[in-house]
Amino acid sequence: MKRFALPIALVLLGACAPGGDASTASNPVASSDVTGTLFVANKRGNTLSKIDLVTGEEVLRLDSCTNPHELATSPDGDHVALACYGGTTVDIFRTGDLGKVASIDLGENARPHGIVWHANGDLYSTAEGRQSIFWIRDPLGQPQTFEYSTGKQGSHMLVVDPTATVAWTTDLGSKTATRVAMKARIAPISVSVGEEPEGIALAPDGSALWVSARGSNQAFELDPGTMEVLSTIDTGAFPLRLAIRPQGDVAVTSDLADGGLTVIDLETAEVVRSIAVSGPEEAQERFQVTILWSDDGERIYVAETASNTVAEVDYATGKVLRRLPTGEGGDGMAILP
Template sequence: MRLGAAFLFASPLLAACAAAKEPETAEPVASSEVTGTLFVANKRGNTLSKIDLATGEEVLRLDSCTNPHELATSPDGKHVALACYGGTTVDIFQTDTLEKVRSIDMGANARPHGIVWHESGAIYVTAEGQQAIYKHPDPIPVDPRMMLKFMTGKQGSHMVAVAPDESAAWTTDLGSKTVTRINLKNSETISVTVGEEPEGISLAPDGSALWVSARGSNQAFELDPTTMEVRNTIDTGRFPLRLAIRPQGDVAVTSDLADGGLTVIDLATAKVVRSIAVSSPEEAEQRFQVTILWSDDGKRIYVAETASNTIAEVDYATGKVLRRLPAGDGGDGLAILP
């Protein structure tokens, strides 16, 4: 099965896949080993979910915005920011009640998608329709006069990573088949062609390497984050939609949508060391796994299964799917609080 951009973003086909087999529903299952809260952006339901990881229960689900996608929690844990891909805003909610407290408008055709809530307190978000990223230095309270815009000049600037010292940001540009480095001090950019349809992106915790997955060519790439030179190219599973580096910085995993699995890459050797089956290739279209997220302790990986309205909780050490957590319609973006 060769999946391209038309497959991923064609909602009628996704609906047909989901309708062909009734999506499996998940019942809450408690765990004595996990605490914390998971937030899920439900892009078909236009809602935001809050899941208690100890009980496995969805404790809140409220209306959000049109086609919500990526999420990020604030450094103090009090707020969660939601990129409203079907509109022009980043909406900010309290993590305890999911009450919306701010809406930051970035103007016509913004299509916000990738989002990072930096340790500095600033929010960075891509504006795919404007070929740009924005920095919101102090989103609580928001002051539009402080909003900074950096142009990528590339089509489909979709996901974003930000340096720990905020010296640079990087985007994957689906339409242009590039990865772009933006100097946040002087707005200079460097763009390089990387595979087919690069989308997943993650910066090593120490800032020493930038990792990107290209879903159209079934590859992951290690780049020098300063020069943007490609250091290593690795074959992954099919359609690696996302890439996430473990908080400990030792491995990265790609979310291989067409296989229903994860490819694990050792970052020291730039070699694939194992694969993890979240579902079978035959189940892949009924699950349609997208976003992946590590727990802070690196023991678990959470995998959004958009077609079955579930979030798979995977034990990293064993590769076992521990639970499938219930979420809203079309769960996609994920964020976590320990």
């Protein structure tokens, strides 16, 4: 994501969940309630960080590639893949020591950004500069790449269905979301979804596709097959990303200009609450971007690019539990239980 000027007027959502204390110190503390490892792509530092979620400490940081963005962990947890947005490759690292084991080139002007490591073992990535997505078969063996055109400008983020036959992208420049069939000879289907759509998530049961449009402060529910817009919901200011809780009951948008999160009930397609992570007063100082759920759905991790921190938020109470230090410009995240 490129830097930009925030709107002059910052909109504060009402009914904020209690306990979202913007003054929470950026000092990691040990937690007896959480386990696992967090990986963070530091886009300004061109590095990759590994954070122990028990201690809250950054245990390892190594050089990665130019302007790294999104991350995805392998199904077996042994590797993490990194989209090198400033270049043309998807790079793969061991999760243990962050040693690089592969670099897969997607071609001239690729600018990979969104990335998915599917349960089938294959990788899928957007190639924004080529207006396409890539299917990378056998990424740790003898990689084969297959390119599918979206025909849209700024194909930025993507999701892939459980059968790995269909992918969907958000296309910032074209103001669309696009459905791409990867195993059938069917032309892509695109639909307009507000200004600068970026966030995207598929409901766990595949029943709905959700998109957030950062330029119009809205989220959209779409039919994944027909791409018909089913619902339009107003969110907080500049909903950069959207993530669905593993339980499938709610979606959350990362509202950069508010410094908060909007919680949307997926059954009713209505906003049910908001969570203050930093609040509008600190929004420009924190500059929150990517959001990521813990596997149990109890915590939300919020990358704060300007302050080089990741906020750990308790979903039930809305309280910021810790701020975890990371490298310069932490953005994309992936987690291992």
